[in-house]
Amino acid sequence: MSKDDPTKLDTPHLVTDRLRDWGWANDRNDELRELAGETQAPARVIAQHRGEYRLMTPWGQATGVAPGRMKYRASGRREMPAVGDWVLIEPAADGPATVVEILPRRTQFVRRRAGTERGEQVIAANIDVACIVSSLNQELSARRIERYLVAARESGATPVIVLNKSDLCADIDAAVDPIRDVASGAPIEVVSSVSGDGLDGLRKWLVPRQTVVLIGSSGVGKSTLINTLAGGELLATQEIRAFDDKGRHTTTHREIFRLPDGVLLLDTPGMRELGLVEAEEGLDETFDDVAELASSCRFRDCGHLNEPGCAVRAAIDAGTLSAERWASYDRLQKEAAYGVRRVDVSAEVAEKKKWKQIHKDLRKMPKKG
Ligand code: GDP
Numbered sequence: 001m002s003k004d005d006p007t008k009l010d011t012p013h014l015v016t017d018r019l020r021d022w023g024w025a026n027d028r029n030d031e032l033r034e035l036a037g038e039t040q041a042p043a044r045v046i047a048q049h050r051g052e053y054r055l056m057t058p059w060g061q062a063t064g065v066a067p068g069r070m071k072y073r074a075s076g077r078r079e080m081p082a083v084g085d086w087v088l089i090e091p092a093a094d095g096p097a098t099v100v101e102i103l104p105r106r107t108q109f110v111r112r113r114a115g116t117e118r119g120e121q122v123i124a125a126n127i128d129v130a131c132i133v134s135s136l137n138q139e140l141s142a143r144r145i146e147r148y149l150v151a152a153r154e155s156g157a158t159p160v161i162v163l164n165k166s167d168l169c170a171d172i173d174a175a176v177d178p179i180r181d182v183a184s185g186a187p188i189e190v191v192s193s194v195s196g197d198g199l200d201g202l203r204k205w206l207v208p209r210q211t212v213v214l215i216g217s218s219g220v221g222k223s224t225l226i227n228t229l230a231g232g233e234l235l236a237t238q239e240i241r242a243f244d245d246k247g248r249h250t251t252t253h254r255e256i257f258r259l260p261d262g263v264l265l266l267d268t269p270g271m272r273e274l275g276l277v278e279a280e281e282g283l284d285e286t287f288d289d290v291a292e293l294a295s296s297c298r299f300r301d302c303g304h305l306n307e308p309g310c311a312v313r314a315a316i317d318a319g320t321l322s323a324e325r326w327a328s329y330d331r332l333q334k335e336a337a338y339g340v341r342r343v344d345v346s347a348e349v350a351e352k353k354k355w356k357q358i359h360k361d362l363r364k365m366p367k368k369g
């Protein structure tokens, strides 16, 4: 039986070198044997465009669609395929393949959908490394880096801070120091995608067959970086950006590019905000200093406002914790817990107390008749 015949599917044979080149790891073989039906094949979602997916299958690229029943079953967007997902498909002789199942994600990068309070969006799945790209100019902000670090760590990927446009920066040390203070152990690579400075350092984190996502505000140089890393070959072999019918770059397009050296790179163009959805672990790792302080307050439920024995307040007063870093933690934590619109918990608590009292009083009232 030929392993290239899509009508005769022998599960282990379906894991071709092509799939490995696109990130398939052998620890998924058992999953595949267990979950795949006889006529199903594994594939990776390498791009998403509106309702359609571009897939890398054992036989090459194909288009895929998710059937209505999958959308129906999905209780949220997390359960719909995202770029980077490994899926099971039902290949079709002609027309798009049908995506029937998402294989368990090893990592997932989730953000709050822009402009929504609670809606969420999986930006990328099965990412190994998250490069947080910022530029060494006015854009650089420790607070923004903290936010990205929390999201990256929450995703399960390894974060790397990439500070681009070093060619435009007169005093690199002065710019990098405040970032080092908040990096909480994440490596920092200072690069220029124009001059090529520092790229060797960055390449340490870019391993063939691993998937690397570039996150950061638009304009920081993510696409320039991809092009430079690809040595200009990418544009020749793959279209870097889709164009809409007016010839403009479309900005909602996400796609995994395979660089000539085998690294899988995913750009996230046009990302304007990175709202946190769920971030407990990401916060704990990124703000390990704050988390440790908070755990040594006298009261377990200390609100770190003006409670006696508050280790956080004491550290701020002593100057060992900066008030800005504390405010940043507090803000991100509230955002992850309550969504964008700030919920004033104190008002809610007061309201509950009031009603408790009213109910108590009601029960004490003599029954009529
Ligand atoms: P993206 O929105 O993050 O993909 O950013 P782009 O790659 O489109 O870059 C935005 C602008 O910054 C472009 O004009 C680039 O030429 C410029 N740029 C990118 N990287 C560098 C760099 O390392 N140095 C300098 N001087 N300019 C850069």
Ligand code: ZN
Binding pocket: 294, 297, 298, 302, 303, 304, 305, 307, 309, 310, 311, 312, 313
């Ligand atoms: Zn406290």
